[in-house]
Amino acid sequence: MTEGYLCGMDRKVRVRFAPSPTGGLHLGGVRTVLFNYLFAKQSGGDFIVRIEDTDQNRFVEGAEQYIFDTLAWCGLQPDESPAHGGPYAPYRQSERKQNYRKYAEQLVKDGYAYYAFDTTEELEARRKQIPNFQYSHATRMQQQNSLSLDEATAKEKMNGPHVIRIKMPENETVQFTDMIRGEVSFHTSQVDDKVLLKADGMPTYHLAVVVDDYLMKISHAFRGEEWLPSAPVHILLWKWLGWENEMPEWAHLPLILKPDGNGKLSKRDGDRLGFPVFAMDWTDPKTGETTTGFRERGFLPEAFVNLLALLGWNDGTDTELFTLDELVKQFSMSRVHKGGAKFDYEKAKWFNHEWIRRLPASALRPAVSELLQHAGIQLADGNLLDKVIELVKDRCTLLPDFIQQAGFFFQSPAEIDTAAIKPKWDESKNLFFTELVRAYQLCGFWDAAELEKEFKELAAVNKLKPGELMLPLRIMLVGGKFGPGVFDIAGLIGKAETIRRMEHVLGLLV
RNA sequence: GCCCGGUUCGUCUAUCGGCUAGGACAGCCCCCUUUCACGGGGCAAAGACGGGUUCGAUUCCCGUACCGGGUACCA
Numbered sequence: 001m002t003e004g005y006l007c008g009m010d011r012k013v014r015v016r017f018a019p020s021p022t023g024g025l026h027l028g029g030v031r032t033v034l035f036n037y038l039f040a041k042q043s044g045g046d047f048i049v050r051i052e053d054t055d056q057n058r059f060v061e062g063a064e065q066y067i068f069d070t071l072a073w074c075g076l077q078p079d080e081s082p083a084h085g086g087p088y089a090p091y092r093q094s095e096r097k098q099n100y101r102k103y104a105e106q107l108v109k110d111g112y113a114y115y116a117f118d119t120t121e122e123l124e125a126r127r128k129q130i131p132n133f134q135y136s137h138a139t140r141m142q143q144q145n146s147l148s149l150d151e152a153t154a155k156e157k158m159n160g161p162h163v164i165r166i167k168m169p170e171n172e173t174v175q176f177t178d179m180i181r182g183e184v185s186f187h188t189s190q191v192d193d194k195v196l197l198k199a200d201g202m203p204t205y206h207l208a209v210v211v212d213d214y215l216m217k218i219s220h221a222f223r224g225e226e227w228l229p230s231a232p233v234h235i236l237l238w239k240w241l242g243w244e245n246e247m248p249e250w251a252h253l254p255l256i257l258k259p260d261g262n263g264k265l266s267k268r269d270g271d272r273l274g275f276p277v278f279a280m281d282w283t284d285p286k287t288g289e290t291t292t293g294f295r296e297r298g299f300l301p302e303a304f305v306n307l308l309a310l311l312g313w314n315d316g317t318d319t320e321l322f323t324l325d326e327l328v329k330q331f332s333m334s335r336v337h338k339g340g341a342k343f344d345y346e347k348a349k350w351f352n353h354e355w356i357r358r359l360p361a362s363a364l365r366p367a368v369s370e371l372l373q374h375a376g377i378q379l380a381d382g383n384l385l386d387k388v389i390e391l392v393k394d395r396c397t398l399l400p401d402f403i404q405q406a407g408f409f410f411q412s413p414a415e416i417d418t419a420a421i422k423p424k425w426d427e428s429k430n431l432f433f434t435e436l437v438r439a440y441q442l443c444g445f446w447d448a449a450e451l452e453k454e455f456k457e458l459a460a461v462n463k464l465k466p467g468e469l470m471l472p473l474r475i476m477l478v479g480g481k482f483g484p485g486v487f488d489i490a491g492l493i494g495k496a497e498t499i500r501r502m503e504h505v506l507g508l509l510v
Numbered sequence: 511g512c513c514c515g516g517u518u519c520g521u522c523u524a525u526c527g528g529c530u531a532g533g534a535c536a537g538c539c540c541c542c543u544u545u546c547a548c549g550g551g552g553c554a555a556a557g558a559c560g561g562g563u564u565c566g567a568u569u570c571c572c573g574u575a576c577c578g579g580g581u582a583c584c585a
Contacts, residue, residue: 394549
C-alpha cells in the first residue's frame with residue numbers, strides 16, 4: 001500500500017482505456033471510460049485510449065470509429081489515442097507489433113518464459129482427454145516445449161510455428177493492493193502458463209497490456225473485475241521485466257449485472273427486456289443487424305454519464321444529479337463499490353427525465369428540433385420552439401416524448417379523440433363553444449390568463465361548470481388527453497389557429 | 511471441479527463499532543391539478559446464515575450458503 005502510494009506521488013497521472021474493437025461499446029465499457037476520465041481529470045492527468053486489436057480474427061469494421069464517436073457524444077475526450085495522436089503513438093497495438101517480441105524473448109532468456117510448440121489441435125485433444133487440463137507447472141513437462149524437449153529437437157521446432165508462454169512459478173504468492181478491494185493475493189500454483197506471444201507474432205492481451213502500460217507510462221490501471229484472475233500474470237510480468245517500481249496502481253471495477261436473473265449485462269438482455277445496452281446505435285457489419293443505443297432511444301449525454309457514474313459510486317451524500325464537471329471534482333476511487341450492480345432501466349429513465357427538466361430550452365433545442373422534423377413536423381417559428389420546450393419538458397422522460405408533447409403546437413392534431421367528449425356532449429355545450437369561438441374572435445388581446453378569464457365568465461353566464469368544459473377544449477386544441485394547461489396552449493398557437501381547431505372539432509361533433 | 515471476488519429494502523445505495531438502519535428509483539395512498547405530468551405529504555419494504563471478538567456488531571475475524579468472475583494462441 002505504502003509502496004504504491006509513494007511511487008504514485010511523484011508521477012503524473014496517466015490512465016488508459018484499452019478496448020478491443022469488436023463491436024458496440026456497452027454500458028460497462030463507457031463506465032470504465034468515465035471512471036478513468038474522472039480520475040485523470042481531477043488530478044490534471046492524461047486520459048489515453050489505446051486500441052487493443054491483437055486478435056486479427058475478431059476485427060470488426062467500424063468498431064473503432066464507433067468507440068470514438070461514443071466518447072465524443074459523452075463528452076469524454078481522450079488526450080491521446082489513434083484518433084487524437086500523442087507522444088506515445090502508435091496507439092493501436094496491431095501497429096506496435098514489432099515491440100513485443102523482444103520482451104517475450106528477454107523473458108525466455110531470463111528463465112521466466114519458454115517456447116511452446118503444441119498445436120491448437122493437440123491442445124484441444126489434451127483438454128478433451130483430461131477434464132480440467134491446465135497448461136501449467138504440473139503438465140508442462142508432458143507438452144511440446146523448450147523445457148521438455150531436448151535442445152536439438154527444440155531448436156528444430158523453432159523453425160515451425162511456436163508461441164511463448166509464461167513459466168508460472170510452482171509455489172509463490174503474488175500479492176498486490178487494489179484501490180477498490182484492498183489486499184488481494186493469488187497462489188501461482190493455480191494459474192496456468194498463459195501464452196504471451198502468439199504463433200502469428202502478435203502478443204496476447206497479457207503481454208501487450210504490460211508492455212504498453214510501461215511504455216506509455218500509465219500510472220493507474222482500471223479495468224473490469226473480469227480481469228482480476230489474470231492480475232498475477234501481469235504483476236509477475238512487471239516484476240520480471242524489471243519494471244516493478246513503475247507498475248501502475250490497480251483498480252478492478254465491479255461489473256454491471258443484468259436486471260433480472262444473474263450474470264453480467266449483455267446486449268442480448270437489452271433486446272430481451274426492451275432497453276438499450278450500447279451507448280449509441282450499433283450496426284453489425286456482418287449481419288446488418290442494428291442494436292439501439294441510449295442516444296437514439298432519447299437519452300441526453302448528460303444523463304447517460306450521470307447514471308453511469310452512480311452505478312457503483314456515490315459521493316456519500318444524497319446528491320444524485322451531477323454534471324461532468326461536478327463528477328470530476330467529487331469522484332473518488334475509494335467510494336467505488338466492490339459489488340456488482342444490477343442495471344435498472346427505470347432509474348436510468350428517471351435520470352434522463354431530471355436532465356431534460358434541468359437543461360434550458362436552448363440546450364434541448366437542437367435535439368428536439370431534429371426529432372420533430374423527422375416526425376414530419378414543420379417548425380416555422382424558431383422562437384416558438386423554445387417556449388414550447390420550456391412549457392412541456394416536465395412531461396418528457398425521453399427525447400421522443402417531445403413529439404407527442406410538442407408536436408401539436410406546430411401542426412393541427414391529425415387525430416381527434418372525440419370519443420373522450422362525445423358521451424357528455426350536449427346542446428348546451430355546443431352552444432357554449434359556439435359562443436366561445438365568437439368571443440375569442442372578438443378578443444383584442446391574446447394571452448393565457450385573459451383567455452381563461454373569458455372562458456370562465458362565459459361558462460358562468462351559461463351556468464356551466466368550467467371543469468366540464470376544459471376537457472372538450474383540450475381535445476379540440478390538442479386532439480387527446482395530454483399536454484400542458486389548455487390556455488397556455490391556446491396562447492401559444494395563436495388566435496387564428498385556436499379558432500380554426502375549435503371550429504373544426506365542433507363540426508365533427510354535430 | 512479449482513481459483514478469485516462479492517453479499518443492507520424489488521433495484522441503486524448510506525452507514526467507516528452505538529441504529530428508532532437513512533436516501534433515491536419503482537409500488538401503493540392522499541393533496542394539488544376536473545388532461546397528463548411536475549410538485550407536496552404519507553405507507554410499505556433490507557443487514558444471507560452460524561459461530562466468535564467486544565460493554566455493544568450491519569460494521570472486525572472464521573466458517574457455511576448463495577451470487578458473480580476466471581479457468582483460450584479472446585479481450
